[in-house]
Amino acid sequence: MISVQDLSPAELAALLHFHADAGVGWLLEEEPVDRFAEFEAMKAARQAGRPPQPSVSSPASQAASQVERRSAASAAPPPLAARSPAIPDEQAIDQARFAAESARSLPELKAALEAFNGCNLKNSARSTLFASGNPESGIMVVGPMPGADDDREGAVFAGRSGQLLDRMLAAIGLGRDDILLTNVIPWRPPGNRAPSIPEVDICRPFIDRQIALAEPKILLLLGNFTARFFFGGNETIHALRGQWREIGVGSGAVPAIATLHPQDLLTAPINKRLAWQDLLAFRRRIDAGA
Template structure:
């Protein structure tokens, strides 16, 4: 077993990055555990137990007819309550999400409705419900694809390194995150940062559309491939969807929107920063015109 002390800084960073990409977020042991030794010890303990007098008596007892269950053997209400509840069919979950979203008359009410909603399986694996943050009065809305591990841990959209890069991108065109509205298409992080399924997006769509309707933005900056496909209804990549002004129609309201690369994409491929800069300049020009 290789000790962490034997790794260089670069090797350790690569290992941590590999674990993060695989969905590992927390280390549950303070020190490394030899699972192979544990397994061998467990097998030895089982062999020893199988030859003991108690084990022989137990096998003889198991061959006798089983007694009829009594009331004491019935599952307690507490155990029954802990059993997983059957999942809601996707169609019914979409209807429940639409009803919950439409009943909200403010962003605060919508946040409460989303936090109380249990019809999306993504919520059961996420730590936090990620909702819009910032200043709704600005009329400027930035929408990302889905919460990252940092977002889920911090409970805020655009946390960690991608959030720091987004702050720099916004500052380059004279904006700050606390003076605009930041949110995500999906309010819960998909496990392992996978792409949300079509059914999951259909369930979450009423919530993001209601956010837009209640916020009434003058312009929207869409970040990332997934979010761009959701709003523009196309299957092209972000390189084909970015840089062109389109319209998002929500609740009898049409909002101009432009897509660009997500900060995480730019961290992975910094060469594309020039493309994002052109999109940011177009967004800045639209805001000035409005």
């Protein structure tokens, strides 16, 4: 077993980040708890049919007191920020569609998204992430969903993936101020798991409305999830990348090309050559007026 004393500061920081990304909020109780005494106190209470009355100084008394405090805390009314009650998926989709279609501008859509409580993903995420950058650019880059760094910092494409994306864009003469950058899913799924089909359907009206309001002339889709979301099918990003397709937006269509997500390139740097080909095709289409 490895002790904390055996870890370097960098290794300890990495371990703490791992626990934070996994959803661990704390590692220790605020007070030491004697679980054996707590169990005996609960057992005695059930047998007697009433709360135990041990001496104040006994461990069982301390454990019973902790149980009572926890029971009282659980019975207390939830704070205002408590989770919203679950609603049927179809009803949530209808609410999302109504909220999205009611927005007449991107700021209105952002406010509607932040006020929307019909998706369970919002309950476990720290941040609601919306499009950032220049909505007048005519260039839109869409990723899949927030990662741990994005959720923690409240920014789209933060951390190492964001740094690599900045370098990818800079290589074709673009920066974050030259594009509108967003995600399909505005909330980080717990543990970076894939969103469920109902969760995707609930989020769909918001990303569709973002594109409709931004009116981009061209789209760059990042990663397997994003490509499948817009193109359909179950093919991998290697089969979907590098091909121009039309995405229906309102009464019109927008040309879109998919490429590998920056995280894919961090995991397998050999694929950078493929992403570079896609980025060059994206640049050529921009220069041609999309």
